[in-house]
Amino acid sequence: MRVLGLLSGTSHDGIDVTVVDFSEADGAVRGTVLHEDSVPYEPALRARLVAALPPAQTTLAEVAELDTLIGQAFADVAADAAASVGGVDAVCTHGQTVYHWVDDGHARGTLQIGQPAWIAERVGAPVVSDVRIRDITAGGHGAPLVSFLDELLLRGRAGTSAALNLGGIANITIVSDDAIAAYDVGPANALVDAVIAKYGLDPLGYDEDARIARSGDVDDALLASLLADPYYALSAPKSTGKEHFHLDYVRAHASALGRDVRVTDLVRTLTELTVQTVANDVRAAGIGFLAVSGGGCHNPLIMEGLRAALSDTEVVLADELGASADNKEAILFALIGWCTMHGVPAVIPGGTGAREPRILGAITPGAGPLRMPEPVASVRSLTLN
Incomplete structure (x- = not known):
């Protein structure tokens, strides 16, 4: 058929x-x-x-x-x-x-x-x-419905493996010998894309090759504020979307600092938010193999950040499972x-x-x-x- x-x-x-x-x-x-x-x-x-x-x-x-x-x-x-x-x-x-x-x-x-x-x-x-x-x-x-496909593709691997999709929202499927869990991690591209669209930073509407993020610096105070969102502490299963993670959400966190944040620093910090939230969950689950798909897998800063933060995890593209990233x-x-x-x-x-x-x-x-x-x-x- x-x-x-x-x-x-x-x-x-x-x-x-x-x-x-x-x-x-x-x-x-x-x-x-x-x-x-x-x-x-x-x-x-x-x-x-x-x-x-x-x-x-x-x-x-x-x-x-x-x-x-x-x-x-x-x-x-x-x-x-x-x-x-x-x-x-x-x-x-x-x-x-x-x-x-x-x-x-x-x-x-x-x-x-x-x-x-x-x-x-x-x-x-x-x-x-x-x-x-x-x-x-x-x-x-x-x-994430993709967990049905992910489990079939990951089935039979030794240890704990996972499939990560970096779309607007990041979702992950974790498969071990006797269990499966899947949930939305948090924002992947959604917040960066919203900032880029608002300020007209790129005609494509996204940060191609992380060009904008690389021109900025991580704002540690802003990152800490974003990481304190209670969503990340919720237990799986859980799901989220742009109802929660949107441009006004970013503005509220930036305004709470009481000072201006450069737009390039904003993009860099939001990119780092994706890296840290994903890496934290991968480490906590003891994942040894991670197959990545979605638009975010083409962001070199995200992929470099994940590989640097996850030295004990093999990070590959989903193509290795037979499904195009x-x-x-x-x-x-x-x-x-x-x-x-x-x-x-x-x-x-x-x-x-x-x-x-x-x-x-x-x-x-x-x-x-x-x-x-x-x-x-x-x-x-x-x-x-």
């Missing part, structure tokens, strides 16, 4: 897409990646999305319009990708998260927009969507789509905190009758090539 995976992450800079051809025998799943790409949002659409995100106020009218416009943008990307491989059997879309509701340490709800009916209409294949909420109804955080989450959503179509729960309780695993998502039929494949009992192993 060919499944197309689509998402836009917490950096909300564009749409990642992949097509994976899956086959299965006795629970052993093999996936061949046929296509992968990343397509930026049109600048005007991205500007509208950014303007509507927390802590900004918006309207239901704007949410409804963005739901359609993002759905159409996803549909365009999906149609092009499907055509490039001669068609697909199903699509799984994550959509664009606009709000993740966490209250008193528990996830209460989550909202992803990008109307899947537009994708089904363009591609003609059934579309799995709204994949996080079912996990939340079972007591989970709906995140740039496209691992799109592969995840292709896998979730395959699992949902085959009646397989694509979540593990240790990864999200749910009481029990659940089959994820809702299905929008494609051009013809909805025909589900024969159910599969479980996924015992996964090989990607």
